Amino acid sequence: MTKADAAHGAGITLEKLRFAYPGGSEMAFDLTISPSDIVAVMGPSGSGKSTLLSLIAGFETPTSGRIMIDGKDVSGLTPHRRPVSMVFQENNLFAHLTVAQNVGLGRSPALKLTEEDRAAVSDALARTGLAGKEDRLPRALSGGERQRVALARVLIRKRPVLLMDEPFASLGPALRDEMLDLIRALHAEQQMTVLMATHDPRDAERLCRTMIFVEEGQVAATGTTAAFIAGDASEAFNRYIGARREINYSTTN
Numbered sequence: 001m002t003k004a005d006a007a008h009g010a011g012i013t014l015e016k017l018r019f020a021y022p023g024g025s026e027m028a029f030d031l032t033i034s035p036s037d038i039v040a041v042m043g044p045s046g047s048g049k050s051t052l053l054s055l056i057a058g059f060e061t062p063t064s065g066r067i068m069i070d071g072k073d074v075s076g077l078t079p080h081r082r083p084v085s086m087v088f089q090e091n092n093l094f095a096h097l098t099v100a101q102n103v104g105l106g107r108s109p110a111l112k113l114t115e116e117d118r119a120a121v122s123d124a125l126a127r128t129g130l131a132g133k134e135d136r137l138p139r140a141l142s143g144g145e146r147q148r149v150a151l152a153r154v155l156i157r158k159r160p161v162l163l164m165d166e167p168f169a170s171l172g173p174a175l176r177d178e179m180l181d182l183i184r185a186l187h188a189e190q191q192m193t194v195l196m197a198t199h200d201p202r203d204a205e206r207l208c209r210t211m212i213f214v215e216e217g218q219v220a221a222t223g224t225t226a227a228f229i230a231g232d233a234s235e236a237f238n239r240y241i242g243a244r245r246e247i248n249y250s251t252t253n
């Protein structure tokens with residue numbers, strides 16, 4: 001089996017992870033995620049969802065504590081060396097590289113691609129509905145297409161953990177559904193462990209088995225998405241959702 005075929009999910013454990021931005025209050029995360037779970041990360045604006053994902057990805061460095069992925073301590077590894085892919089709300093692509101090159105980066109950061117790599121890029125583009133757009137630059141794509149290019153790159157990287165920070169926030173409802181279906185299909189195939197920060201409970205309900213609720217720099221509650229949506233998991237979550245309904249979350253994302 002080649003390295004690229006070795007897709008699987010990885011358990012994630014955050015042990016007494018502490019972190020603060022300069023001048024900010026301390027965040028403290030303790031968390032265990034099962035291999036291959038799909039987890040919604042919800043919580044008020046500024047509660048620490050993006051920071052939590054950035055710590056796991058290695059874009060931020062904790063002041064203390066450990067991050068274990070697949071049983072290994074990755075705390076000292078740079079983002080590139082962690083078994084993780086990350087998709088942001090936007091700006092996932094290099095503007096001066098074509099669609100095919102942006103996807104090819106998932107196999108080789110220097111774009112030294114073998115025939116097998118090129119075939120994998122074509123396959124990933126076909127499966128994300130981007131065949132025929134290989135040579136376009138990102139600016140010649142719609143927002144939904146750009147996110148699909150980012151997912152095509154995830155597909156060929158085959159990392160055991162996929163982190164997504166509000167990946168559909170800039171997309172309309174129909175495109176969101178399409179992207180959720182695509183992620184579900186990728187997960188069925190690769191079984192990667194997924195964490196997705198979102199403000200939209202419908203996204204969580206459609207995709208995620210598990211939910212974690214982040215509040216004031218801590219994981220305040222964890223449970224099944226069904227229990228959260230039924231209102232049985234966390235009073236703080238119920239208040240948050242109630243407040244979001246009042247301000248009509250569909251216009252504020």
Ligand SMILES: Nc1ncnc2c1ncn2[C@@H]1O[C@H](COP(=O)(O)OP(=O)(O)OP(=O)(O)O)[C@@H](O)[C@H]1O
Pocket residue numbers: 021022024043044045046047048049050051052
């Ligand atoms: N680079 C930074 N420097 C200083 N403070 C930061 C930085 N990034 C985030 N913060 C602060 O850290 C806290 C947590 O921010 P974070 O972006 O993790 O929240 P979030 O839950 O993802 O919010 P949102 O839902 O609005 O995206 C906030 O108070 C924010 O202002």
